[in-house]
Amino acid sequence: MSLKGSCLCGAIRFEATGEPQGVSVCHCGQCRRMSGHLWSSAYVKDAELTIQGEPQWYVSSETAKRGFCPTCGSFLFWKHNAEGTTSFALGAIDGPTGLTLQKHIFTADKGDYYDIADGVEQR
Numbered sequence: 001m002s003l004k005g006s007c008l009c010g011a012i013r014f015e016a017t018g019e020p021q022g023v024s025v026c027h028c029g030q031c032r033r034m035s036g037h038l039w040s041s042a043y044v045k046d047a048e049l050t051i052q053g054e055p056q057w058y059v060s061s062e063t064a065k066r067g068f069c070p071t072c073g074s075f076l077f078w079k080h081n082a083e084g085t086t087s088f089a090l091g092a093i094d095g096p097t098g099l100t101l102q103k104h105i106f107t108a109d110k111g112d113y114y115d116i117a118d119g120v121e122q123r
């Protein structure tokens, strides 16, 4: 399996091989601010993700950092410091992903201006 994606301006491209795990939408305050609404992602092992270009990494907490394009600002990656995996933005994938959303996460932090009504598991 291979998924390819890019930022808005094309300076950062990536390819994820292997089976994407944890297909989710995050409603946490950090993802809300960084994306402007929600952030949808899946993750693969670090060795299964190839990144072309130089994302800028923002250290968002003691345990994780967030990668974005320094030119256009697209929020593409989330990386835990210790888990050996990198999450990539599903919204940045070229064409159909073939994936199905598995869960909404951090829904306790979600904005009050929308409801989650798709029947997918909420955490």
Ligand SMILES: [Zn+2]
Pocket: 007, 008, 009, 010, 011, 012, 069, 070, 071, 072, 073, 074
């Ligand atoms: Zn860009």
Ligand SMILES: [Zn+2]
Pocket: 026, 027, 028, 029, 030, 031, 032, 039, 106
């Ligand atoms: Zn989040």
